[in-house]
Amino acid sequence: MHATADGRLIAFHDATLDRVTDSGGRIAELPWSRVREARVAGSVPLPLFEELLEEFPEARRNVDLKAEAALLPLVDLIRRTRSWDRVCVGSFNESRVARAQRLAGPRLATSYGVRGVLALRLRSLGVWAPLRRGAVCVQVPEARNGVRVVDRRFVAAAHARGLKVHVWTVNDADRMAALVDLGVDGIMTDRIATLRSVLTERGVWA
Template identity: 65%
Template sequence: MTLSPPAGAGPGRATARHPFLDHPAPLAFAHRGGAADGLENTLTAFRRAVDLGYRYLETDVHATADGVLVAFHDATLDRVTDARGAIADLPWSAVRAARVGGREPLPLLAELLAAFPLARFNVDVKAAPAVRPLVAAIGAADAWDRVCVSSFSQRRVEAVRALAGPRLATSLGTRGVAALRLLSWARLPGGGAGRTGAGRAVCVQVPERHAGVPVVDAAFLRAAHRRGLQVHVWTVNDRDRMMSLLDLGVDGIMTDHIETLRAVLTERGAWPGAG
């Protein structure tokens, strides 16, 4: 049985506006491949998620000093690898020697796209130098239908859109998210795409709360869905919060705890192939 949003949650889930979103919601995203095991953003992590049945993988990109696009979250290698230094200051020849958890190499985004040709990738572009290599990598793999680009930087989202055009899916930028939250509080009807930037985005990807202020609630979902935007929430690792958000009617959840989310969706008959 597939559960519908409860009464009061506003219109049903948004219709997919791009091939990236062509799977039935709610979508399950393996955040950094499933970061809970300590091998985040590695081929091993992503392969484990795919083997569990995940169709959506979330990752991040930085560019090395010589312009090589690496799938990695932090600006520096220090936290999760056995090496040190800022990726932007190091050549690929140095970065490729680093090992996540002391044993796993950093993959290139191009390697991930090639290794998992049926998976969809949500890519957070972490720094301006990564914008052009990212668009080039997507183009080289002809992966326009299976990549969505997001960023905490409005400027980076706009730069990607300018280079790639409408063939690439992007999430709503930070200014658009703030505008959408304000519109939801004002309970304005649909429209207002110019104020939110919804005309160029296919989804909005947000935390449940930010700086103590609720972001995702029934009013926010109504405002997003009326503008044709799916709502994906990150990073949700608690089973009860997953259940509450699914009951609310969110369109996707990103998690580090990929077994937990898979179990929750399977119980609800919403895991791909369940039932």
């Protein structure tokens, strides 16, 4: 999630337009009138986050708060559209998410950042570590730099604190099945059909 120079929220990964669009420049330095002209693959415009909320009112969204400039516009948009139960805010920057939580109040759904994940992992191993209050989930890779993050103890530690466990990004059917068997609550994937097949086999596709 990035914000344009005039405060419009863009559902876009990169801080610049250069890598995947036919335009260029830093989003934070450009007005929406300029950003809206950019196209991915020659024809696909960049969506405003507000448009996605309006177009898909039943969908729930994970938002990676990638820039400080997006913080206030995002909180304002969630409050204005009453999207408290449809948006979960996360970031590798734990302080940024904590600021969003303070601004929006307890109704804002957030996930833990790096510090929170580390603290939860330590607690799963029996080592006490401080955890920020207010998060509803933890969103993690299955492993990081050769170190396993998600195992049965990690899932149990999260569930004991009322946290959902979402794992990213898993594209292999066997790994999906193993994670379902561990009791994770969500899997992020590039292969939706594969995930649906695994969940159907496990009897958990709704």
